[in-house]
Amino acid sequence: MTRTKKLVIISLFVSQAIVLSIFERMIPINFAVPGAKLGLANIVTIISIYIFGLRETILIVLLRTFMASVFGGTFLTFLYSVSGALISLVVMYLLKKIPKEEFTIVGISVFGSISHNIGQVIMAVLIIKNINIALYLPVLIIISIPTGLFVGYSSKKMLKYLSKTKFLRTCII
Numbered sequence: 616m617t618r619t620k621k622l623v624i625i626s627l628f629v630s631q632a633i634v635l636s637i638f639e640r641m642i643p644i645n646f647a648v649p650g651a652k653l654g655l656a657n658i659v660t661i662i663s664i665y666i667f668g669l670r671e672t673i674l675i676v677l678l679r680t681f682m683a684s685v686f687g688g689t690f691l692t693f694l695y696s697v698s699g700a701l702i703s704l705v706v707m708y709l710l711k712k713i714p715k716e717e718f719t720i721v722g723i724s725v726f727g728s729i730s731h732n733i734g735q736v737i738m739a740v741l742i743i744k745n746i747n748i749a750l751y752l753p754v755l756i757i758i759s760i761p762t763g764l765f766v767g768y769s770s771k772k773m774l775k776y777l778s779k780t781k782f783l784r785t786c787i788i
């Protein structure tokens with residue numbers, strides 16, 4: 616793949632993830648559990664891991680979290696988002712290395728969702744300087760399982776669709 620083609624695809628992924636992040640803010644899921652989100656932008660992250668690998672996906676995650684914070688967040692929301700996203704990315708990337716029979720894309724997504732919440736709680740403990748905030752983690756983990764399943768299933772369907780199009784062949788060439 617040429618450098619220009621890769622840059623264009625990465626830019627498209629970043630813009631899609633930003634749109635999903637902004638759209639997600641409009642969904643009132645956090646009325647029951649403050650801070651809970653579906654994690655729709657992680658669909659782009661998972662697809663990027665499968666198409667590009669770690670280096671490009673780190674770039675996509677960093678740009679997405681920064682730009683989404685610029686368009687509708689604060690510096691603190693950026694810190695929470697980027698800490699969760701990077702830890703999640705590393706966990707998902709490492710789990711992807713395990714044979715497919717052991718870990719499917721849906722399982723990888725669930726562990727990514729859980730690790731995202733762990734990363735955010737670690738950041739919250741560091742910012743607030745109170746370990747008691749970690750007591751909120753079990754609630755977030757319970758919420759992260761169905762959201763991780765949804766994101767994983769959506770990612771699986773999207774990759775299946777992309778494999779039937781010229782898109783993946785374009786990325787590989």
